[in-house]
Amino acid sequence: xxMHELIDPFARLIEDVCTPxxxxxxxxxxxxxxxxQAFTDSGFLDALVAExxxxxxxxxxxxxxxxxxxxxxxxxxPVGDSMIARALLAAAGMDVPDGPIAIATGHGPVPFAGVAxxxxxxxxxxxxxxxxxxxxxxxxxxxxxxxxxxDGRALRPIAAILRALLMSGATERVMEMTVAYANERTQFGKxxxxxxxxxxxxSVLAEQAVAARIAAAIxxxxxxxxxxxxxxIAKHGASLAAAQVAAIAHAVHGxxxxxxxxxxxxxxxxxxxxxxxxxxxxxxxxVLGDLxxxxxxxxxxxxxxxx
Amino acid sequence: MFDTLSLSAxxxxxxxxxxxxxxxxxxxxxxxxxxRRARSWQGFxxxxxxxxxQAGYLGLSLxxxxxxxxxxxxxxxxxxxxxxxxxxxxxxxWIADRQSGPLIRHYGTEEQRQFYLPRISRGEALFCIxxxxxxxxxxxxxxxxxxxxxxxxxxxxxxxxxxxxxxxxSDYMIALVRTSGTGADRQSGLSQLIVDLKLPxxxxxxxxxxxxxxxxxxxxxxxxxLAPDALIGEEGQGWKQVTAxxxxxxxxxxxxYSSVVLIDAWVRHLDAVGRKDSxxxxxxxxxxxxxxxxxxxxxxxxxxxxAGESPVVEASLMKDLGTGFxxxxxxxxxxxxxxxxxxxxxxxxxRTLLYVxxxxxxxxxxxxTREILRGIIAxxxxxx
Ligand SMILES: Cc1cc2nc3c(=O)[nH]c(=O)nc-3n(C[C@H](O)[C@H](O)[C@H](O)COP(=O)(O)OP(=O)(O)OC[C@H]3O[C@@H](n4cnc5c(N)ncnc54)[C@H](O)[C@@H]3O)c2cc1C
Numbered sequence: 088x089x090m091h092e093l094i095d096p097f098a099r100l101i102e103d104v105c106t107p108x109x110x111x112x113x114x115x116x117x118x119x120x121x122x123x124q125a126f127t128d129s130g131f132l133d134a135l136v137a138e139x140x141x142x143x144x145x146x147x148x149x150x151x152x153x154x155x156x157x158x159x160x161x162x163x164x165p166v167g168d169s170m171i172a173r174a175l176l177a178a179a180g181m182d183v184p185d186g187p188i189a190i191a192t193g194h195g196p197v198p199f200a201g202v203a204x205x206x207x208x209x210x211x212x213x214x215x216x217x218x219x220x221x222x223x224x225x226x227x228x229x230x231x232x233x234x235x236x237x238d239g240r241a242l243r244p245i246a247a248i249l250r251a252l253l254m255s256g257a258t259e260r261v262m263e264m265t266v267a268y269a270n271e272r273t274q275f276g277k278x279x280x281x282x283x284x285x286x287x288x289x290s291v292l293a294e295q296a297v298a299a300r301i302a303a304a305i306x307x308x309x310x311x312x313x314x315x316x317x318x319x320i321a322k323h324g325a326s327l328a329a330a331q332v333a334a335i336a337h338a339v340h341g342x343x344x345x346x347x348x349x350x351x352x353x354x355x356x357x358x359x360x361x362x363x364x365x366x367x368x369x370x371x372x373x374v375l376g377d378l379x380x381x382x383x384x385x386x387x388x389x390x391x392x393x394x
Numbered sequence: 395m396f397d398t399l400s401l402s403a404x405x406x407x408x409x410x411x412x413x414x415x416x417x418x419x420x421x422x423x424x425x426x427x428x429x430r431r432a433r434s435w436q437g438f439x440x441x442x443x444x445x446x447x448q449a450g451y452l453g454l455s456l457x458x459x460x461x462x463x464x465x466x467x468x469x470x471x472x473x474x475x476x477x478x479x480x481x482x483x484x485x486x487x488w489i490a491d492r493q494s495g496p497l498i499r500h501y502g503t504e505e506q507r508q509f510y511l512p513r514i515s516r517g518e519a520l521f522c523i524x525x526x527x528x529x530x531x532x533x534x535x536x537x538x539x540x541x542x543x544x545x546x547x548x549x550x551x552x553x554x555x556x557x558x559x560x561x562x563x564s565d566y567m568i569a570l571v572r573t574s575g576t577g578a579d580r581q582s583g584l585s586q587l588i589v590d591l592k593l594p595x596x597x598x599x600x601x602x603x604x605x606x607x608x609x610x611x612x613x614x615x616x617x618x619x620l621a622p623d624a625l626i627g628e629e630g631q632g633w634k635q636v637t638a639x640x641x642x643x644x645x646x647x648x649x650x651y652s653s654v655v656l657i658d659a660w661v662r663h664l665d666a667v668g669r670k671d672s673x674x675x676x677x678x679x680x681x682x683x684x685x686x687x688x689x690x691x692x693x694x695x696x697x698x699x700x701a702g703e704s705p706v707v708e709a710s711l712m713k714d715l716g717t718g719f720x721x722x723x724x725x726x727x728x729x730x731x732x733x734x735x736x737x738x739x740x741x742x743x744x745r746t747l748l749y750v751x752x753x754x755x756x757x758x759x760x761x762x763t764r765e766i767l768r769g770i771i772a773x774x775x776x777x778x
Contacts, residue, residue, distance in 0.1 A: 262395060266775050286772035293771055294715040297396050301694065302687045304401045323683040369676050376679030383665035387657050388479035391686040 114228040135174035151307035158256025165199035200232035208239030244318035248306035251325035255303040299328035319375035326368040431481025443486030443517040453515025461512030478651040494521035501627030524569035547622035561611040584632035645709035649716035653723035707774030
């Protein structure tokens with residue numbers, strides 16, 4: 088299938104229903120049901136569900152651009168989480184609920200748990216679904232929430248790759264916004280983007296955004312039952328990039344970037360949350376280091392080629 | 395933005411080259427201590443280069459009718475990866491294989507191709523790059539070395555080049571010189587000439603670097619007479635040709651593997667002393683994860699070369715990120731080892747660490763400095 092046939096309608100759907108105003112409304116506790124209904128009606132929620140089970144049967148690599156788009160637009164609902172959850176539930180022969188499903192893999196805040204109907208934990212082979220009832224984090228306009236009493240550690244690799252894909256979309260958007268802003272904003276009689284110091288910062292931002300995308304793609308290539316090494320490379324790279332991209336973007340934007348009415352913060356707040364969710368860069372570095380040292384006679388080049 | 399860079403896979407026929415190549419490399423480096431392996435692309439061994447040529451691992455992207463192997467950048471990626479990750483001495487053929495060969499193929503006359511390319515592929519014609527001059531580093535368009543056309547159609551060359559890697563071991567230099575106009579004309583009036591380094595009037599003086607090696611040199615031209623066919627490409631088109639050439643120079647796996655021999659030596663040390671605490675695992679994992687991403691980025695840029703593009707901006711982006719990583723490695727490994735003062739570090743690992751530490755500043759200088767590359771990326775972002 089031509090990927091554009093898949094991506095373009097999804098992009099249009101998101102642009103229609105997920106305007107910055109709609110995001111702000113949901114973050115402020117508004118009704119998320121209409122936006123969720125639009126995603127349900129689109130059929131994309133079952134993109135990863137096997138064809139025998141009534142889905143589109145896409146691989147995670149095929150669906151990766153769709154998930155990145157969710158990050159790109161800071162969609163305030165667990166659409167990517169639900170795509171993965173629905174595929175795992177269907178594969179396990181379990182009933183799939185209609186509402187949004189968040190994936191919980193640790194004891195920290197769970198992304199989107201504040202706007203989810205259900206929480207997925209357990210493992211790929213034996214998923215466990217519970218009705219959501221998260222504790223708010225108390226962070227301003229946070230849609231993430233604490234979830235207790237579930238164990239989803241086994242889902243951490245796939246959740247990490249999902250988070251990396253979301254981050255790669257968001258960093259891409261942050262890069263575009265920041266470059267556009269640098270070309271518009273004038274100080275000292277010329278656009279700030281003409282200043283070499285600003286250009287050098289934006290070049291680093293671009294390098295990191297590309298690195299995040301490549302890292303996430305390494306994870307997506309590994310599929311719905313990912314190898315821990317691929318998950319580690321993906322989440323480590325995307326998390327590392329997320330922090331730097333957010334910092335540079337805010338630096339270049341100056342004060343307007345941290346104001347609530349300006350859209351940059353919709354993306355950078357997500358970037359920070361996703362970086363901390365499902366294991367940060369150091370967590371995954373530890374996982375990968377353990378795997379690497381398990382065969383220290385192998386060269387690093389051979390190890391990464393096999394990863 | 396930059397969405398042309400995406401994951402790509404090496405063709406199976408290129409992957410299949412690894413075992414035989416690996417055996418050949420293993421034999422060549424068997425007696426090299428680790429700190430010599432860490433020199434890899436500074437390591438000059440003409441016999442090894444000829445051996446690679448005989449075995450069909452040079453001239454990989456050159457057409458068969460010119461003695462090449464007739465494959466492409468992906469094949470070269472595999473070969474380069476094997477050579478550098480093992481720490482093989484590649485300096486002999488490096489520049490001819492990577493830059494001069496493709497340049498002559500693209501811009502050379504039929505006679506030039508017939509003359510140079512088969513010998514490059516056999517590892518018998520060694521090249522160096524004469525771009526930099528004392529007054530022209532980052533500002534390459536300001537070169538002042540000058541070649542004047544003579545009555546017989548030949549050239550009279552005067553001037554000086556500097557930082558020329560391997561000039562003293564090379565047969566030829568491809569020099570960027572002014573052939574018309576003055577320095578004020580900037581990019582126009584520059585041409586590339588193939589200079590036979592055995593000609594009268596050429597003096598080569600090695601420059602010793604801070605590690606004690608002499609891998610680059612100063613080259614002086616004093617009324618050097620060149621034949622008419624020394625010109626490569628078109629007169630006055632040197633700038634355009636050089637820019638395309640730099641995309642080859644900047645994109646390869648050589649921009650991520652300069653410190654990998656040190657990483658592997660350190661990993662073997664960790665295994666030997668049995669250190670597996672969480673800080674150690676994290677550092678090992680972090681370097682490994684970054685290298686994995688960089689390798690895919692380098693492969694993605696290679697795929698653009700395979701597609702026949704000249705990915706100047708993408709190559710700059712990859713090189714800046716890659717050399718930043720290469721430079722972080724000795725700093726982090728140095729900190730790691732020295733933060734365990736009660737752990738014995740053998741002298742060979744220490745020598746390797748200090749060699750890489752001292753030479754590391756060159757990683758982000760050679761082939762264009764960090765600041766210049768970021769300027770190119772900024773242009774690619776539409777900021778200039
Ligand atoms: C190991 C090694 C091997 C080399 N091999 C070769 C070779 O084989 N052939 C060859 O021709 N050359 C070679 N070079 C030279 C190399 O290409 C130059 O070092 C490089 O282009 C920088 O020039 P420079 O050293 O004169 O520094 P300069 O141009 O003097 O720059 C010094 C500093 O100023 C910064 N700077 C300069 N201009 C600007 C600007 N406009 N904006 C922002 N910052 C700026 C630079 O980034 C740098 O940090 C080699 C260099 C090294 C280190």
